[in-house]
Amino acid sequence: MYPDATPQDAVMSDAEAATEARRIIADAYRPTAYRDPSPVPVRGDTPPVAQPGRPPMSQGATDASVLMLAGGVTTTMVGGTAAVLMYVSQFADPLVCGLVFGAPTALVLALAQLLKGAKPAPDVHHHYDGPVYQDQRNIQTRTTGVWAKTNNEQ
Incomplete structure (x- = not known):
């Protein structure tokens, strides 16, 4: 009850009390945010804007940069x-320190080369509509000499 309210102001009828209760409950459960469900246009006139952080690049470039950063930190820690x-x-x-601290690096590089060659070949799926002639050849390429000469052999 407010300090300047009289006892007659404090009395409400049952209907007024019910209406006030519904208003208070509705205010309490009113959403505080609204998300527009309409789809975002696929193409617009505004050019894309680079976000803060790493510059936009392909997933392969991102993976390679993370690997280079991790390798640089690891090299710094081992050298330090x-x-x-x-x-x-x-x-x-x-010489002994070089062997002790260089051996794990050489082991990791050897394992990386071993795992790189162990990747399975990707599945190739072709879908054609109509008559198709398919020629799959393996060509061995060898480039030698100071003045490069390439020999392609089937």
Whole structure:
């Protein structure tokens, strides 16, 4: 009850109380946001805008850049560890440190080459409508010499 209200103002009929209760409940459950369900146009006059962060590039380029960043960080950590070890010990042999810290890198590179060659060949599906002549040939290409000469053999 408000300080300036009189006792007669506080009395409501049952119908007024029910109406006020419905209004309060409706206000409490009113949505606070609205999403327009109409579809966004596929093509418009406004050119695309690059978003903040990494520049737009293909998925392959994104994967390669992440790999390069991770490789750079890993190389920095391994090199920094070797440098600190040689400095702190004062008698560490650089050749031994190079072998110890370089061996995991060589192992990872060898495993990466091994896994790269182990990828399965992609499935090829052709759908034709009408008569088709299909010629699949394997051509061996070899380029040699200072002045490049390419020999294609079937």
